[in-house]
Amino acid sequence: QVTLRESGPALVKPTQTLTLTCTVSGFSLSTSGMCVTWIRQPPGKALEWLALIDWDDGKYYNISLKTRLTISKDASKNQVVLTLTNMDPVDTATYYCARRRITVPDYGMDAWGQGTTVTVSS
């Protein structure tokens, strides 16, 4: 059974750095084609893709947030970490991690964590 679980602080202050961890099970982060991606959703708004890391440690970012985002992984711990610097109230959102498999056919983001809500406030 494939599962993903996000963890991190529920509250951060403006200008601080957010660090979120996605712990996965049921698949290996080192298996060819396996990727983990981060998506966020501000309250009442649409989904926004943030970043992706692939099995070969390739990293891809939303260009509008690229200067603030860092994604990394520790395959031995089955964890993917996302950091977002210089947090602002507009970054208040639920943050999700999801699995993405680079396969044919393309399965999209076929497994999601339950999400973790982050509020940015002083």
Place this chain on the structure above:
Amino acid sequence: QSVLTQPPSVSGAPGQRVTISCTGSSSNIGAGYDVHWYQQFPGTAPKLLIFGNINRPSGVPDRFSASKSGTSASLAITGLLAEDEADYYCQSYDRRLSGLYVFGTGTKVTVL
């Protein structure tokens, strides 16, 4: 931020058919990239509903179908049920620098 446009809401009576459009451009859907659809209930994570333009994952009822043509895609729900009331998002890829993965603006389906 979203480069894929969906109607904010659609509604229908139980048993009816509703469709949700997802309009993109030549840099995403029109470039031949696959479209996926996700269903999201309030307070829960999105769930994959359709992958690869037209395919349903195991467990998704065949009341849900999808298609893609040109720079647009659409999701249809036939035989609408109360349990289908949720938000629906399309997702594709964009070859411009603005982002690799793009989501639609989202559509709220209301069952009357």
